[in-house]
Structure formats: structure tokens, C-alpha cells
Amino acid sequence: MRKGLTSYGDKDFSLFLRKAFIKGMGYSDDALDRPIVGITNTYSDFNPCHGNVPQLIEAVKRGVMLAGAMPMVFPTISIHESFAYPTSMFLRNLMAMDTEEMMRALPVDSVVVIGGCDKTTPAQVMGAVSADRPTIVLPVGPMLVGHFKGEVLGACTDCRRLWGEYRGGRMSGEDIEVANERLVPSVGTCGVMGTASTIACMMEAMGMTLPGAATIPAPHADRVRIAEATGKRAAELTKGGIKPSEILTKDAFHNAIVMLQAIGGSTNGVVHLSAIAGRTQTQLTLEEFDEIGRKTPVLVDLKPSGDHYMEHFHYAGGVPRLMQELKDLLKLDAKHVMGGTLGDAIKVFEDVPGQTVIKPRNAPLKKEGGMAILRGNLAPRGAVIKQAAASPKLMQHEGRAVVFESVEDMTKRIDDPALDVTEDDVIVMRNAGPIGAPGMPEAGYIPIPKKIAQKGIKDMVRMSDARMSGTAFGTIVLHISPESAVGGPLALVRNGDRIRLDVANRSVELLVDDAELEKRKRDWKAPPVPDDAQRGYAKLYREHVQQADEGCDFDFLAAVRK
Ligand code: FES
Numbered sequence: 001m002r003k004g005l006t007s008y009g010d011k012d013f014s015l016f017l018r019k020a021f022i023k024g025m026g027y028s029d030d031a032l033d034r035p036i037v038g039i040t041n042t043y044s045d046f047n048p049c050h051g052n053v054p055q056l057i058e059a060v061k062r063g064v065m066l067a068g069a070m071p072m073v074f075p076t077i078s079i080h081e082s083f084a085y086p087t088s089m090f091l092r093n094l095m096a097m098d099t100e101e102m103m104r105a106l107p108v109d110s111v112v113v114i115g116g117c118d119k120t121t122p123a124q125v126m127g128a129v130s131a132d133r134p135t136i137v138l139p140v141g142p143m144l145v146g147h148f149k150g151e152v153l154g155a156c157t158d159c160r161r162l163w164g165e166y167r168g169g170r171m172s173g174e175d176i177e178v179a180n181e182r183l184v185p186s187v188g189t190c191g192v193m194g195t196a197s198t199i200a201c202m203m204e205a206m207g208m209t210l211p212g213a214a215t216i217p218a219p220h221a222d223r224v225r226i227a228e229a230t231g232k233r234a235a236e237l238t239k240g241g242i243k244p245s246e247i248l249t250k251d252a253f254h255n256a257i258v259m260l261q262a263i264g265g266s267t268n269g270v271v272h273l274s275a276i277a278g279r280t281q282t283q284l285t286l287e288e289f290d291e292i293g294r295k296t297p298v299l300v301d302l303k304p305s306g307d308h309y310m311e312h313f314h315y316a317g318g319v320p321r322l323m324q325e326l327k328d329l330l331k332l333d334a335k336h337v338m339g340g341t342l343g344d345a346i347k348v349f350e351d352v353p354g355q356t357v358i359k360p361r362n363a364p365l366k367k368e369g370g371m372a373i374l375r376g377n378l379a380p381r382g383a384v385i386k387q388a389a390a391s392p393k394l395m396q397h398e399g400r401a402v403v404f405e406s407v408e409d410m411t412k413r414i415d416d417p418a419l420d421v422t423e424d425d426v427i428v429m430r431n432a433g434p435i436g437a438p439g440m441p442e443a444g445y446i447p448i449p450k451k452i453a454q455k456g457i458k459d460m461v462r463m464s465d466a467r468m469s470g471t472a473f474g475t476i477v478l479h480i481s482p483e484s485a486v487g488g489p490l491a492l493v494r495n496g497d498r499i500r501l502d503v504a505n506r507s508v509e510l511l512v513d514d515a516e517l518e519k520r521k522r523d524w525k526a527p528p529v530p531d532d533a534q535r536g537y538a539k540l541y542r543e544h545v546q547q548a549d550e551g552c553d554f555d556f557l558a559a560v561r562k
């Protein structure tokens with residue numbers, strides 16, 4: 001155990017005291033006089049995605065000890081998508097603060113952050129780059145696929161689909177119960193290209209994980225082996241190894257965006273990557289996502305936009321194999337946690353004859369990347385659309401606005417037979433942004449009003465300041481910034497206004513003249529602060545959360561730019 005770091009006053013006495021306490025747990029001097037590798041423990045009975053964390057911790061510890069260092073495990077909070085009220089996004093920054101401050105507080109020389117469920121890895125990396133201790137990311141890995149009546153199932157794309165079947169009377173109560181037991185057949189993160197998988201692939205492209213770490217299934221023996229190897233590398237990093245701030249450079253963010261676009265990744269990837277960049281000296285704009293997206297084809301055929309699951313992506317060669325196809329678009333000189341460059345890290349890859357998951361460059365799934373960035377008088381600070389999952393005929397569309405005041409208002413009225421709406425209208429929902437909801441829920445997937453769905457219409461233009469699950473489909477404009485709760489133009493839209501969406505020209509316009517908008521702005525009143533945001537974390541969140549284009553980090557956590 002080193003002197004310094006957490007000591008103040010008499011450094012020798014501080015070390016003496018620390019040793020006295022830790023020896024109470026039976027450690028010897030031989031164990032303590034070694035470099036320390038901290039390992040985060042995000043296991044929780046409420047977090048099935050992290051169910052293999054105890055086994056991974058054991059393997060990391062083995063790797064650390066094989067390399068002659070000392071592993072020490074410490075807990076941080078654990079956030080699962082389905083067990084986080086009001087939203088997991090509301091808690092992401094709390095986890096980032098927890099991770100950062102524990103990394104700073106404890107006498108660790110390097111850290112392995114183990115995680116995977118949507119918000120975890122972004123929170124851990126935000127914390128890690130701010131604390132700036134040498135860090136390796138170890139994803140928990142995707143879950144296995146399920147099987148039901150000869151069909152392959154994956155959470156949670158098929159959770160939504162099957163529930164729709166059941167609600168529509170096309171699936172029996174007995175069958176939905178069996179399916180409920182089959183949708184999540186193992187521990188690990190969702191088996192589709194949702195947010196968790198998107199982030200894991202981006203982390204591998206950024207050089208924050210060992211090569212191949214993003215896709216190995218959670219229960220696979222290779223997952224345990226890569227945990228051991230991660231522990232070994234973390235032990236080497238204790239000797240003045242590379243720090244997150246040295247890895248997370250402009251080039252690394254470029255590589256992450258290439259990955260995000262090539263896998264047709266989750267729109268949440270934009271928010272989290274922006275938040276991580278905000279913790280570094282790198283300035284990342286939404287336009288860079290768009291520019292890189294125009295040059296990057298979608299090559300991975302995975303649910304929700306394609307056919308396969310994470311497990312199949314892994315057996316097809318995973319991220320290293322995919323990066324071979326993207327070499328000319330990647331910055332191969334970017335630094336890697338393994339010590340060399342990204343170019344070195346992707347040299348080892350497996351070519352799997354006959355695989356159909358990773359498409360070759362000359363036969364992409366889509367010529368352009370999965371998502372586009374929009375701007376206009378309705379979204380002066382940007383908005384996102386997942387064009388890979390949108391209807392081509394709606395990509396250029398003008399329609400009448402049908403406005404909902406909030407998620408609750410939308411839920412209450414969307415299926416009302418008296419609702420004045422046609423399929424050519426543009427559905428607008430507000431007060432669902434970072435502050436408005438709060439926590440920017442994944443409510444952007446506004447359902448098609450029942451009376452229109454009954455005509456067989458599957459898609460309409462929908463817009464909001466909310467996010468959307470990585471698993472949803474439709475011509476849906478998300479993350480409109482600034483949000484309506486702070487008086488963004490979305491707050492000024494009225495029923496019957498005309499809105500024009502033009503994805504090819506990257507614009508979203510409210511066709512109301514400036515003088516009228518000025519007048520509406522003067523008349524606008526901010527929604528009152530809810531009672532439960534008068535104190536505590538909710539108050540801190542409300543007062544400091546930034547808008548979506550900045551990644552929804554707290555303003556006081558952003559890096560002080562040099
Ligand atoms: Fe944890 Fe999907 S719920 S990754």
C-alpha cells in the first residue's frame with residue numbers, strides 16, 4: 001500500500017493507521033506492500049444484468065494476483081433499467097459521482113470497472129476519466145438468447161413485441177407466461193443492439209477494454225477468461241500505466257462514433273458519449289455524429305433493426321472482425337489500454353467463413369450510418385433521429401401538430417376516439433426532457449393513436465424531448481434541445497401549427513413566424529417545481545442537469561477546459 005493519495009498531515013502515520021485497520025481483516029505485509037488494483041462491485045439482487053459480477057470479480061482478482069499485485073474490491077451503486085424509479089437516467093450522474101469519488105478516496109493504483117446495464121458503463125467511464133486513475137472497462141457481457149415455440153427471443157425487443165401480441169388477443173395468457181420465463185434465459189445485458197451492447201462496442205472501439213470484450217456472452221467461459229486477463233493488465237497498469245484522459249482523445253471519440261453508426265446503435269449512445277466527452281478536454285459536437293454517420297455504413301445485422309442477436313455477432317468475430325471492415329474510417333493510431341494502438345489491438349481477429357452477421361464493406365446493410373442529427377427553429381441545439389429505423393416515405397414530411405403536454409397527457413388521450421388526429425399529422429409530446437420528466441425517460445416511442453393503428457398505419461412522424469429505447473422503431477425525432485421545461489421552442493408549439501421534417505437536409509422547422517413565436521415566448525410560464533424536487537438529489541439534479549446535446553451531465557461535473 002502506497003503512501004500519499006488519501007493521506008493528509010503526517011503521511012507515515014496515515015499509512016500506519018490504514019495498515020492497522022486493514023490488518024484487522026487478516027492481510028499480511030506481503031499482500032499490502034504491493035500495488036493495489038481496485039475492482040468495482042456493482043452486484044445487486046435488483047440487477048440481473050450484473051448477475052455474473054461475483055464470478056467476474058473472482059476472475060479479475062486471480063488475474064491481478066497472478067501478475068503480482070493486490071486486488072481490493074469496493075462497492076458502488078447498482079442501476080438496472082427496470083429497477084430505477086423514476087428513470088435509470090436520473091441516477092446515472094449519481095453513479096458517476098459515486099464512482100469518481102471512491103476512485104479518488106481509496107488508495108488504488110489502477111481500477112477495473114465491471115458493468116454493463118445501460119447507464120452503468122457510461123457512469124463508470126465519466127467517473128474514471130474525471131478521477132483519472134488508470135482504468136480498464138470489463139463488460140459483463142450480453143445474455144443468451146431464449147427460445148419459444150421454435151422462435152429465437154431476445155430481451156427486450158421481443159418483450160415489447162410479445163406483449164403487443166398478448167394485448168391484441170393474438171397470444172394466450174398461458175403462452176405469455178411461458179414466454180415471460182424464456183425472454184431472459186441468463187444473466188447479462190440485453191441480447192440485442194440496445195444501449196448496453198452499443199456502449200460495450202463503443203468502449204472496445206475507444207480502446208478502454210481488452211480486444212473482444214464487448215460481445216462474449218455473459219455465461220461463457222471466455223467471459224471469465226477475459227476477466228482474468230483484464231485483471232492481469234490492470235496489475236501492469238499500476239506501474240504508471242496509461243490513464244483514461246490519455247485514451248479518451250479526439251481520435252477515440254471519432255472511433256466510438258464510427259462504431260455507433262456501423263452497428264446501427266442506440267440513440268442513447270449520443271447522449272452518453274457527449275457526457276463522457278464533457279469530462280475530457282475534447283470538444284465533441286452533435287455535427288460530428290452526423291458527419292461521421294454520412295461516411296459510415298451500417299454493417300451489423302442485429303435486432304432491433306436487423307435479424308440477429310449479440311451472441312451471433314460474437315460468434316461471427318465480434319468487434320475486432322467488424323473493425324477490420326472499417327479500417328479506413330477508424331483512427332488506428334488511437335491509444336489503447338493494452339499499451340499500443342487500436343491498430344495493434346485489432347490485428348488479432350477471427351474470420352468466420354459463411355457468417356452473415358457482419359456484412360462486408362461492398363455489401364452494407366445501409367450505405368449511411370444509423371442516425372442523423374437535425375436542427376432548425378424547433379431544435380436550435382439539435383435533435384436526433386434513428387433514420388435506419390424510420391419510414392423512407394416520412395423522411396420528408398409536413399403536417400399539422402397534435403400536441404401532448406406530458407407523458408401522462410399522451411398516455412391518457414392518445415387512444416381517445418375523439419382525438420383530432422390523422423395519419424398525416426405530426427405528434428408532439430413535451431415536458432419529457434432531462435428536467436421536465438425528470439430524467440428524460442424512454443417515452444419518445446409515442447404509440448400510434450388507436451383509431452389510426454386500426455387502419456393498418458404503422459408509422460407517423462412523432463417528436464419529443466424524450467429519449468427512446470434502443471429497441472424501438474419509427475419516424476421519431478428525439479432529444480429535442482433545449483427541452484420544453486426550460487422554455488425551448490417545443491414549449492411554444494400549438495395544436496394546428498405546421499411542422500416540417502426534412503431528414504435529407506437535416507432540418508426540423510416549426511412553420512410559425514418569429515414575431516408570433518416571440519409573443520408566445522413572452523406568455524410562456526415555466527412548469528412549477530414539483531414537491532419531490534424541493535430537496536435532496538432531485539433538487540440537485542433539477543438545478544444542475546445539462547441539456548441532451550451536452551449529455552445530461554451535471555454542469556459542475558464537466559471538465560474545466562484548459
Ligand atoms: Fe440491463 Fe437491458 S436491462 S441491459
Ligand code: MG
Nearest residue numbers: 118194195470
Ligand atoms: Mg435499454
